[in-house]
Amino acid sequence: MTRPAPGGSRTGAPLDIDPELAGARSLRSGALAVTLLVALIALALISAGSGQLHVPPLEVFGSIMHRLGLDIGPMPGHANGESALWNIRFPRVAMALVIGAALAAAGLLMQAIFGNPLAEPGVVGVSGGAALGASATIVFGWAFLGEWTVAVTAFVGGLAATLIVYAMSRANGRTEVITLVLTGIAVNAVTGAGLAFLTFLGDTAAREQIVFWQLGSLNGSRWQQFGIVLPLVLVGLVVAFVVAKQLDLLSLGEKSARHLGVNVEGLRILVILVVALLVGASVAFAGIIAFVGLVIPHLMRMIIGPAHLPLLVVSTLGGAVLLLGADLVARTAVPLADLPIGMLTSLVGGPFFFWLLRRTRRSSGGWG
Template identity: 55%
Template sequence: MRGRPAPLLLVLAIALVVVALLATGVGAYQIPVGQILGSVLHKIGIDTGHLPDHLGERTLWEVRFPRVVLGAVVGASLGCAGALMQGVFGNPLAEPGVIGVSSGAAVGAAAVVVSGVSFLGSWTVVAAAFFGGLIAVAVVYALSRSGGRTEVVTLVLTGVAVNALCGAMIGLLMFYSNDAQLRAITFWNLGSVGSATWGAVAAVAPCAVVGLAVAPFYARRLDLLALGERSARHLGVDVEGMRRVLIVVVALLTSAAVAFSGVIGFVGLVVPHLIRMIAGPGHRTLIAASTLGGAVLLVGADLVARTVAAPAEVPLGVLTALIGAPFFFWLLRKTRARQGGWA
């Protein structure tokens, strides 16, 4: 499929539909695929096929569908954000969780929970998470650049420092929180879409749609940036202006995800890199495929998280870290070997 985006995108779209149907039907209350499709068709005014019973209908529309949709939106946001960050920094190790953007967003969200501020209603947490993530990515961007380029070792170490600082701030907020606030902050640290509601989907979706809509317009400029900053400028790319816009887009995508799902790491690292290995480095395909691939991965991971140890549920962020951390070590070693040492 390398160099041929249409087949890859079609395969990923089909995979997303299949995984979503599995995630919707599998659980403590099993619902056959025929009844799922019948219920969806019934909602849009087409009465055909078998419908689930009353309990099944409620399970679908009040529990399963919101969870699957939120997982898909969060995964798509993180996958797209990872692809953008790797293009902006010119580094395959860049990822919202690795360099502290997710942790910064979690600090903003936790601060709102502990303070009780709600001047924007249900959007207050999203806004606070956005500014927390924006500050984190701005700090990383400023400190990891030297001589007009982003250094690998500085990027990783800055991310470690930002994550450590955010972890300390979250710990301090937990110290001053009550039991309900403590449970909410713990949820963010572990990551989950288990508390998904249509209200959460409605709050996350606009941020995700804006970010996902803006990202493709910068695909060609990111391809030119991959040639080097000087070459990109000679070809008419406003490099710094593009970076500022895309940093805001990354913060928007990541903060929207973190606000309702908590810190879910490595999706934005693993998915774009796998897509790049399959389809090549062109950002037109990479951004779209990473968006779909992130959705597939997170919906599938959530299905595993809630079934592998049923009736208990493995935290989603823990599961993605168990998968993503070894991948990160391999990628770090590969990057170091290719560059002949730390760059």
């Protein structure tokens, strides 16, 4: 018989300790991870070959194998196929994979420390701060770091907003979740006002850049950018995997977690900083991409349950699949146009969030 742990799980079903049920969930998690990995590889091959210059998936695969020194598969038949793949397509695919995984992991971490499946990275002001930093750079024409100036100021702005939210919500050595949420709302309101003011100050070209950056895009991704984002995301993911077991204990409730030896306040600080790192690194080069961190973790939790270690694995894979698919649609839906990827993820995430809101309200018997 299944016995829920004391207090249950705040972000999903109770943490089960029945060996048979745990084994079934482990099998389901493994099957889902393999399915997502296969889908990811197939989608990456299709995405890399799609565009104005079509390259069949087998030729994409052959190009990768030949770069690895293996004489497997056909090479691209078009004269410019190899150059298009390695200079344009593959950097964009790689950025979509890494950023999708980072945003999904950040969303999972936010839901874990807030104990609420409706939480997402924007709660702590990362996206708003990043948008403010990038917009200020665009409007005032800052170029002290050359072409990297917008990315760096966006990252710094996101991290600064997160630290301000945390500092203002901390009192007597502790941080209450509800205070953190309300402080995040206030800081987001301030950054929104600052963004509106900068949009007002900017000329037509600056306004167009600001709007496009806010909608998110992977257009123009390069290997140099990938080389910067990848280490930051890897550090964040490694820390997330390390604290996954502690997040399981935290889901039992703060008091129970403390009795089991978890430094709740230290864990919360660490997770918030990791979220800022993951989201800041992502939006610095891709702009604001909404709802990936909300949709994927909750969907994965519905399938495999609340245990955070397997949930983190499938969420990172699911986030990569979602963003890669959205980027493929963004590049191919309208001929000779590149749609904002944030618009597409919002089209998926908006209805999902509404459904999730209604579902949560029904299950909890109201918000009062």
